[in-house]
Amino acid sequence: xxxxxxxxxxxxxxxxxxxxxxxxxxxxxxxxxxxxxxxxxxxxxxxxxxxxxxxxxxxxxxxxxxxxxxxxxxxxxxxxxxxxxxxxxxxxxxxxxxxxxxxxxxxxxxxxxxxxxxxxxxxxxxxxxxxxxxxxxxxxxxxxxxxxxxx
Numbered sequence: 001x002x003x004x005x006x007x008x009x010x011x012x013x014x015x016x017x018x019x020x021x022x023x024x025x026x027x028x029x030x031x032x033x034x035x036x037x038x039x040x041x042x043x044x045x046x047x048x049x050x051x052x053x054x055x056x057x058x059x060x061x062x063x064x065x066x067x068x069x070x071x072x073x074x075x076x077x078x079x080x081x082x083x084x085x086x087x088x089x090x091x092x093x094x095x096x097x098x099x100x101x102x103x104x105x106x107x108x109x110x111x112x113x114x115x116x117x118x119x120x121x122x123x124x125x126x127x128x129x130x131x132x133x134x135x136x137x138x139x140x141x142x143x144x145x146x147x148x149x150x151x
Contacts, residue, residue: 005036007107009043014130016103016122022091024055024117025082029073031065036115038065041107048081048102048119050092055081057104057117081117091121099123 012018028036035041040063048057056078064072083091094100106118125133 005039005107005109007036007039007041007043009046009103009105011044012103012105012120012122014133015125016101016120017125018105018120018122019100020121021105022083022087022119022121024119026057026115026117027080027082028062028115029071031071031073032062032079033115034065034067035062036107037109043104043107046104048104050095053088053092055083055088055091055102057081057119060104060107081119094121 042061044061046057046059046061048055050056058078059076060079061076062073064075091102095102101122101124102119103122104117105120108116108118110116
C-alpha cells in the first residue's frame, strides 16, 4: 500500500526515558480505521494500562469520521491492544516496578493495511534529566551547524 501514515507522540522523548519498544495491534471499528487513514488521530495525553490481564490505551483521540452515520465511533474511547500472552505478562511485571509505565509512541498503518501502535516501556524523567536532554540537543545542533559551515 502507498499509505505512509505515521502519527507520532512528540512529547514522549521529552517526558520519558524509553527502555523497550513493542508493536501492538489495536481493536478498532470501521470508522476509526478510516479516520486514521485520513491522518486524523492524536496520541498526546494518551497512556496504556492493564485491566483484567489485558492492555488498553486511554486518551488516544481518533476524530469522528466525516462521512460516518449513526454508526460513528466515540473520539476518546479506550481501545484494546493486541499482544502475545508472553509480552503482556512481561509488561505487567515491569509496570509494577516503581516509576515504570507504558506509553504509546507511534500510530502507523503497516504494509498489510492494519493499524499498529508502537508502545514503549518507559520511566519518567526528572527535571535535571530534561535539562541534560536540552544540552544534548543544543550540542548536536551546534555540531550540525559547524559541519554544514565547513563544507
